[in-house]
Amino acid sequence: xATRAQHHVRHAEAPEDGVVIRxxxxxNRFGEQVVHQDLDLDVKRGEILGVVGGSGTGKSVLxxxxxxxxxxxxxxxxxxxxxxxxxxxxxxxxxxxGVLFQNGALFSTLSVAENVQVPIxxxxxxxxxxxxxxxxxxxxxxxxLPPESSSKYPSELSGGxxxxxxxxxxxxxxxxxxxxxxxxxxxxxxxxxxxxxxIKTLRDLLGLTVFIITHDLDTLYAICDRVAVLADKKVVxxxxxxxxxxxxxxxxxxYFNGPRGRAAEDSAERxxxxxxxxxxxxxxxxxxxxxxxx
Ligand SMILES: Nc1ncnc2c1ncn2[C@@H]1O[C@H](COP(=O)(O)OP(=O)(O)O)[C@@H](O)[C@H]1O
Ligand SMILES: [Mg+2]
Numbered sequence: 001x002a003t004r005a006q007h008h009v010r011h012a013e014a015p016e017d018g019v020v021i022r023x024x025x026x027x028n029r030f031g032e033q034v035v036h037q038d039l040d041l042d043v044k045r046g047e048i049l050g051v052v053g054g055s056g057t058g059k060s061v062l063x064x065x066x067x068x069x070x071x072x073x074x075x076x077x078x079x080x081x082x083x084x085x086x087x088x089x090x091x092x093x094x095x096x097x098g099v100l101f102q103n104g105a106l107f108s109t110l111s112v113a114e115n116v117q118v119p120i121x122x123x124x125x126x127x128x129x130x131x132x133x134x135x136x137x138x139x140x141x142x143x144x145l146p147p148e149s150s151s152k153y154p155s156e157l158s159g160g161x162x163x164x165x166x167x168x169x170x171x172x173x174x175x176x177x178x179x180x181x182x183x184x185x186x187x188x189x190x191x192x193x194x195x196x197x198x199i200k201t202l203r204d205l206l207g208l209t210v211f212i213i214t215h216d217l218d219t220l221y222a223i224c225d226r227v228a229v230l231a232d233k234k235v236v237x238x239x240x241x242x243x244x245x246x247x248x249x250x251x252x253x254x255y256f257n258g259p260r261g262r263a264a265e266d267s268a269e270r271x272x273x274x275x276x277x278x279x280x281x282x283x284x285x286x287x288x289x290x291x292x293x294x
Contacts, residue, residue: 018045020177020209021066026075028061035061039075039234048203048210049238050220052255053230059213060102062230063179066211067099079177095123098170102181102213104162106154112140112165113150119172135172143168144198160191167198180212184219196222217256217264229255 021043028036035058043049051059064070066077068087077084082093098119106115116136120127140150143164154162163183170178180199184192196216200223203210214220220227220241228238231251237244245256255261 019043020045020080021211022076022078023062023066024076026062026065026077027073028058028065028070029073034233036065036072036075037233041228041235041238043209043211044226045209046203046207047225048200048212048223050224050227051211051213051230052215052220052227054251055215057230058233059230060181063099063181063211063213067097067179068094091123095173096175097177097179098173098175099179100163100166100170100181100183102185104154104166106162106165106169108154111151111153112145112157112168113137115154115165116140116169116172119169123173136168139168139171140165142202143171144194159186160188160195163187163195164198171202174206175208177209177211180210180214182213182215184214184216189218192216193218193222199223217261221264 019042021041023039023041026036026039026041027034039062041062051062053059061070065072065075066079066084068084068089071086075085079089080093080096082089084093106112107118110118113133113136116139117132120132120135137147137150141147145161145164145168149157149161149165154165157165167178167180167183170180183199184195187195196219199210199212202208203223212219212224224241226239227241227244228235229244229249229252230236231249236249237247237252241256244252247253
């Protein structure tokens with residue numbers, strides 16, 4: 001249970017080491033199945049951290065643990081210096097992150113704009129409707145959707161547009177940290193590259209910290225500052241791709257030095273170039289509000 005007493009520590013993150021997420025000794029199990037054991041991870045302020053690992057290695061469970069949705073069997077987790085284990089964090093700290101879940105998880109009976117407005121209404125119940133509409137439009141445009149998509153329902157959107165709508169909702173409360181669970185899964189390569197570039201642009205503009213789970217080697221090469229590898233129930237390595245490739249771990253070698261890894265390395269630069277159009281500077285200013293009222 002979150003207690004009022006915790007509120008006084010909400011800004012207690014350690015700025016001196018710039019660690020936004022700190023996971024120590026994490027253990028997760030489902031019945032007999034041990035998913036994580038002795039898992040440690042640090043995510044640094046302002047970085048794009050890629051999280052990779054085979055299917056079922058517990059990437060989504062790790063993310064859900066960090067944001068307090070999955071009660072671990074053991075371990076300590078802090079986000080912005082606050083304990084999130086079992087959802088113990090305060091609403092104030094929860095407001096500082098945004099999440100794009102693996103399936104997009106939009107409310108199907110709500111329009112895109114209404115989806116984006118959900119978290120805003122939750123935290124600012126007295127906000128007036130016009131301001132709410134304006135904020136939603138900024139987020140939608142900043143996420144690379146045309147403004148007229150605001151009134152569309154999730155079923156009327158392509159996969160790529162749904163991801164962008166989910167991103168717009170994740171950005172609704174001006175978070176400092178975003179969690180993205182396989183955001184480019186199911187997108188065509190051009191759409192995926194555009195989404196990657198959008199994430200990088202938003203990070204550069206807003207100074208976001210990004211925790212991104214991905215299967216997409218192109219994403220790792222194009223935008224991730226560091227990559228954490230989940231294997232053997234823990235984070236077996238974390239570093240730049242260059243650092244990881246130098247390691248002797250069989251899964252890491254197979255992953256980065258297999259044929260798909262090489263192809264991704266080759267296409268990384270080209271993909272980045274092609275996706276530069278993801279967000280125009282004019283669109284980007286909408287998010288920071290620097291053009292507001294102009
Ligand atoms: N709520 C749950 N109940 C039981 N088992 C679960 C639950 N969530 C995840 N698991 C199991 O935990 C393991 C890791 O799942 P997950 O984190 O979704 O993997 P991935 O790395 O593919 O995201 C899988 O074996 C999955 O079946
Ligand atoms: Mg998953």
